[in-house]
Amino acid sequence: MSTALNVQTDELPALLAEGLDARWQSFLQRCSEPQAQWYQEFAQSEARPKLLLAIAASPIFLDYCQRFPQALIDLQQQGLLDAPLSAGELTEQLAAECDACSNADELAKTLRQFRYRHWLRLVWRDLNRLCDMVATTAELSALADVCVQQALAFLHRELCREWGEPQSADGRPQQLSVIAMGKLGAGELNLSSDIDLIFSYPEAGSTVGGPRSVDNQEFFIRLGQRLIKALDARTADGFVFRVDMRLRPYGQSGPLVVSFDAMEEYYQDQGRDWERYALIKARCIAGDEAANQRLMASLRPFTYRRYLDFSAIESLRDMKAMIQREVARRSLHNNIKLGAGGIREIEFIAQCFQLIRGGQEISLQQRPLRIILDELRDMELLPAPVVDELQAANVFLRNAEHAIQAWRDEQTQQLPDAPAPQAALALSMGFDSWEAFTAALAEHRQRVDEHFANIIAAPEEESSTDRAAIQRWEVLLNDPDADSLTEELQAAGYNDAAEVARRLLALLTGAGVQRMQGSARERLDDFLPLLLEQAQEAEDSGRA
Known part of the structure; x- marks a missing residue:
């Protein structure tokens, strides 16, 4: 039997088909003879379209099959490849395997093989829209x-x-x-x-x-x-x-x-x-x-406070502003989680209502985002059309997130900039081209950003240049690192920026600050960005 896949042009886009046959043959050569025989037959069975999509849209899928060649075989032969599994069924499987372990090294091996086996199953089901x-x-x-x-x-x-x-x-x-x-x-x-x-x-x-x-x-x-x-x-x-x-x-x-x-x-x-x-x-x-x-x-x-806690809106505004500064600093505008109209904004909308009203409305103390959005519609806190658009956007963005991560099993929500992963993402999302996918994505993100602005974004009169400058320092000080802090201090015109950064980091990571009482820490968090901005203004005035 031939080891070639012989991918046809109507089966996969040319960008994804290129080189796939060579990778497939290299994979088969690393399998045992019975395993290679099984994979060759599987590739010519009715499962072929699903297999082609999985290995084309997720190169790591084939890499994991190479690392654990028996995993996909066992899943298919046990009838689990296409099937959902409950928490109870997963527990039963893993408990039996862990019981056979005699030490921590065997446990580590068992856990990893279990994880990769079911990661393959979940990626197979997700990319092929079996769930x-x-x-x-x-x-x-x-x-x-x-x-x-x-x-x-x-x-x-x-x-x-x-x-x-x-x-x-x-x-x-x-x-x-x-x-x-x-x-x-x-x-x-x-x-x-x-x-x-x-x-x-x-x-x-x-x-x-x-x-x-x-x-x-x-x-x-x-x-x-x-x-x-x-x-x-x-x-x-x-x-x-x-x-x-x-x-x-x-x-x-x-x-x-x-x-x-x-x-x-x-x-x-x-x-x-x-x-x-x-x-x-x-x-x-x-x-x-x-x-x-x-x-x-x-x-x-x-x-959850017992009263209606409208101060939560301002807190979420500040958190979002910090994220926006980080997005700008790290050029994350194409990040579908943190960028404008992304997953985080949908979460903020829901959690704003949870923090404000959750102490009085027990139904808002649930965790899943989709359930909270439905509760907000049923309680008439958000119009039904708004909830429908947020739910649709959340599904679209989370599906896109999974497709992005399926490519290399990496923790990223950044849109790819290379042609091959772009083609894979578009294919996984059911679009004929990258342009069609990004157009649909832009529509969802625009709707989310508009709803976020209507609900959480600060009024225009609060968006002053001074506040924006202070928020730049808030972002850096919230999760500081020496290189980023030094870079910003240099850009702001500080003399000996590296030494200022070192002293700030020593202060913020010191035991005294880490163990500060809540109100004292909040005052420090408010004071330091203001101090840095005023010090910069003073240096600017001195140079003038």
Whole structure:
């Protein structure tokens, strides 16, 4: 049997067909003889159109098949390739595989093979429109949940054998609570997203029954470190999920794990507006269920105020302005998440109403974006035509995001600038040309941007040149790095910009600032950008 694909011009655009046959033959040569035979037959079966789309629109798809050549075969032979899988079914599969592991290295290998097997299945289903966007994001979220849960269960047992079981002062066993934030928290994970996590544990105490006793925080910090390594570390088998812990209390300068009481105290005393915004999507995905419910109940008053909180609008305006400055600085106008009319603006519209009214309207305390938009329509807070356009734009943008990420399994929302990935994106989205796709995209983004301006954008009289200049400094100081800060200070005319940047970074990353009380930190956040702008004006006046 020939090893050639023999792609016809009516099957794929010429840009995507070029070189595909050579890649296919190279792939088959790396397979075992039975595997190569199966793939040759599969390529001539009724599944051929789906296979061609998958390997043309996602070069990494074929790379992963080469890394794990048996994965696609097993999926197809088990009837799973085209099928949806519930969280329960994924749990059952992975639990059985983890039970066969005898150490952390075997666990890491099992988790990675499981992730890539189901990534292939999900990309196959998504690119071929065998499921809709909601189903894709729900299954990706379930996949992440299950990987975290099973890895944590294995590592908890392993650490208990070394250090004993963590218990409260009155002898109750303790478990690590894992809070998912962002897209995972909302059950809306994308194809190549990292996962934002926060770790906590119920009560102080110490371990019992092991060779030596340690306090609970030390136990859970070690457990959290092992969990991150099991998921995030890159091995010969790849990675499971990139893990981001920066949303935890005190950020990167804070402890990896804190108790429930310490977390509640932090948000009450020092929590800032952006943390309220982040906690809207918070969801416990691992740990003791009753304890997790207690934790989330304790955090709810910080997120959702009992009164109508119209100050949230100004906070979201500031956050969006900071993002816009970052978009301009990094030339991210073609970013379908952060650019004008992108995914982030749709999220801001929904979360504006959640922060303002969520304390009084329990139905607005839900996490998924599409459900909140429907609630806003039903409550007559947004007109039905507006909600319809936002829902349609969200589906279009999220489908485009998946197609972009399917190309190389990279965490990006930037529109491609090379012809081949452009052709793949247009094909995945059902358009005959890149021009037709970008025209449709522009229409969606324009509608979103208009609705965002009507609901959240600041009045024109507030958009002064002075405010814009101050916001430039707010962007840089919100997540500072030495190079960007030095570059902007030089552009602003500062003498010895590198030294000013160094001192600012030392101040902002110092323990004193990191642990400031909420009102004090807010005053500092307001003061520093104003100081930098006034200092620049003073230098300009001196030079004049």
